[in-house]
Amino acid sequence: MLRGLALDVASGQVLQVTGANGAGKTSLLRALCGLLHLEAGRITWGGRDVRADLSAFHGSLAYLGHEPPLKVDLTAGENIRYWVGLRRRVRPAEIADTLASVGVPGLADRFVRTLSAGQRRRVALAGVLLLAAPLWLLDEPTAHLDSGGQQLVGQLIEQHVRAGGLAVTAVHHEIAVSPERVRRLELARG
Amino acid sequence: MNATAAVLDTRADIPSAFDVAGLALARDLRLAFRKRDEIVQPLAFFAVVTTLFPLAITPELSRLREIAPGVLWVAALLAALLALEHLFRDDARDGTLEQYALCGRSLTWLLYAKTAAHWVLTGLPLAVLAPFAGMALGVPVRAVGGIVITLAIGTLALSLIGAISAALTLGTRRGGMLLSLLTLPLAVPILIFGAQATELAMRAQSFAAPLELLAAFAVLGVTLAPLAAAAAVRISLE
Numbered sequence: 001m002l003r004g005l006a007l008d009v010a011s012g013q014v015l016q017v018t019g020a021n022g023a024g025k026t027s028l029l030r031a032l033c034g035l036l037h038l039e040a041g042r043i044t045w046g047g048r049d050v051r052a053d054l055s056a057f058h059g060s061l062a063y064l065g066h067e068p069p070l071k072v073d074l075t076a077g078e079n080i081r082y083w084v085g086l087r088r089r090v091r092p093a094e095i096a097d098t099l100a101s102v103g104v105p106g107l108a109d110r111f112v113r114t115l116s117a118g119q120r121r122r123v124a125l126a127g128v129l130l131l132a133a134p135l136w137l138l139d140e141p142t143a144h145l146d147s148g149g150q151q152l153v154g155q156l157i158e159q160h161v162r163a164g165g166l167a168v169t170a171v172h173h174e175i176a177v178s179p180e181r182v183r184r185l186e187l188a189r190g
Numbered sequence: 191m192n193a194t195a196a197v198l199d200t201r202a203d204i205p206s207a208f209d210v211a212g213l214a215l216a217r218d219l220r221l222a223f224r225k226r227d228e229i230v231q232p233l234a235f236f237a238v239v240t241t242l243f244p245l246a247i248t249p250e251l252s253r254l255r256e257i258a259p260g261v262l263w264v265a266a267l268l269a270a271l272l273a274l275e276h277l278f279r280d281d282a283r284d285g286t287l288e289q290y291a292l293c294g295r296s297l298t299w300l301l302y303a304k305t306a307a308h309w310v311l312t313g314l315p316l317a318v319l320a321p322f323a324g325m326a327l328g329v330p331v332r333a334v335g336g337i338v339i340t341l342a343i344g345t346l347a348l349s350l351i352g353a354i355s356a357a358l359t360l361g362t363r364r365g366g367m368l369l370s371l372l373t374l375p376l377a378v379p380i381l382i383f384g385a386q387a388t389e390l391a392m393r394a395q396s397f398a399a400p401l402e403l404l405a406a407f408a409v410l411g412v413t414l415a416p417l418a419a420a421a422a423v424r425i426s427l428e
Contacts, residue, residue: 033292035427059294069285073224074217082217083286086210086293086300089203 001027005041007185011134012161014177015168019187025170026066028187029137032168033063045135059087062133066140068124070112076123077108084130098126103152117144125156136160136167142175151176210295211303218307228276229311232269236316239265240323251328258327259388262337263344263381265323266316270345271373273312274352275366277304278423282360291427297420305353305416313345329392336391343404344384350411351376357422380407 001024009015017025030036032043034054043050050057070079077095084090096108102122112120121144128136136157142150154176157167161181169175174182205213222229243261244254281287281304290300320341321334329337355372359365383400390397 035288035291037428055294055296057294058292061292063288063292065285065288067285069289071217071221071284071286073221078217078220082213083289085205085213086290086295087204089205 002031002187007183009166009168009183011164011166012181013166013183014157014161014175014181015166015183015185016174016177017168017170017185017187018172018174020189023187023189025187026139029063029065029139029168029170033061033137034058035063060133061135061137062128062131063137064124064128064139064141066143068120069127070120070123072113073111075109075111076104076115076126079112079123080108080127080130083127087131087133090130094130095126098129099123102126102129102156103149118146118149121145122149122152125153129156134165136165136169138167138169140171141169142171142173207296207299210293211299214290214300214303215307218304219310222307222311228273229315232272232312233315233319235272236265236269236319237323239268241326244326254326254328255330255392258324258329258392259385261327262320262324262329262341262388263385266320266341266345266384267348267374267377267381269316270312270348270352271370273308274349274356274373275369277308277353277356278360278419279356279365282423282426287360287423288427291424297423298416301353301357301416301419301423305349305419308353309346309349313349314342316345317341330394332394333388333391336397337388340384340387340391340397340401340404343401343408344380347380347404347407347411348373348377350408350415351380353415353419354422357419357426360423360426380404383407 005028007015017028019025027036031038034050034057045057045060069083070076074082076099077092080095081090092108096105099105099107102125104119104122104126107115107119107123112123115123121141125141128138141153145153157169157175158177158181160167161177240261243257247253247257278287281290291297317338320337321329324334324337352369352373355369355376358372359368362368383403387397387400387404390400
């Protein structure tokens with residue numbers, strides 16, 4: 001699926017991975033976070049092979065796939081508590097504040113089944129923020145979002161990398177982030 | 191790819207492994223109580239099967255008592271299988287299993303919690319329901335305690351064995367049939383020892399030997415099943 005890929009991304013940068021459908025954007029993200037086994041090559045984080053201590057590496061990343069990992073029969077707040085709570089203790093007030101910061105205030109007690117696709121995406125982004133991980137791996141983070149939501153994703157990523165984090169995004173349309181912080185990787189099929 | 195980043199402060203307020211398992215257990219229990227159909231379905235199946243037998247065979251108590259251990263255990267096994275299909279499948283579909291695999295905590299612990307939730311929601315209620323179902327089959331009152339204990343331990347072993355099959359069949363399209371084919375041969379010893387223990391309990395004889403064998407299967411399952419299930423889940427996520 002992926003061949004001849006060698007790159008180095010530093011903290012404070014955003015790697016925007018683009019490419020046609022089926023080019024391997026999602027596979028690259030899944031390989032980076034260790035969900036896909038590499039037949040050859042290696043991934044290092046902080047100079048160490050991630051396979052040496054995969055749990056520690058996983059503790060440093062926040063991965064958001066195509067679909068937000070939310071249960072429709074739980075409220076937005078419960079979803080975040082059960083998701084983020086695996087990594088760190090999170091208070092209800094913190095959840096409410098973070099939901100407000102991603103533009104969905106007052107949704108903490110709403111069942112996810114009653115939310116629109118865009119609202120669900122924003123709830124998932126709140127989860128990513130609360131994970132407080134230095135590495136973000138985001139697969140189509142602007143999917144289902146209106147123009148305001150797309151701008152918000154750009155702002156969140158900008159703030160994250162300015163604070164010393166690193167983000168890798170698989171996108172069809174580039175996310176607006178300061179040009180000096182962006183690195184681009186276009187995957188070609190075949 | 192080499193990636194370096196300043197490590198943000200993620201060390202504070204890190205929950206223990208028990209807290210994490212407790213959270214996963216609480217989540218599954220909450221979800222199950224919100225979707226009651228999944229709890230009720232296996233119990234209803236068990237109740238219907240065990241009450242239909244007397245109607246189909248004979249109302250004669252002596253004959254019903256002969257078949258009662260087998261009927262109770264076969265019905266319990268099939269009822270437990272009904273619920274197994276949902277053990278990991280829903281979480282695989284919505285990305286929860288990916289988040290479990292990437293949370294930096296032991297996936298084995300999390301699957302322990304999920305399997306425990308499955309047993310609490312399926313095996314334990316079956317064990318509690320069994321004496322009432324047994325009444326229709328002429329089970330004497332003195333055997334009630336034995337039936338509850340043997341079914342509680344037997345269904346725990348079934349949940350643990352079933353967790354391996356459920357994880358192995360995650361990537362398949364028609365997992366239900368394959369799940370049954372994988373689980374049933376492994377469940378046969380539990381069925382045999384469970385039915386034997388129930389029969390001995392009904393005769394007011396000591397059922398310690400088959401009960402201990404059931405417990406041995408449960409211990410083996412507790413020791414190995416979540417490890418095997420975690421390996422299978424990781425493979426299925428690739």
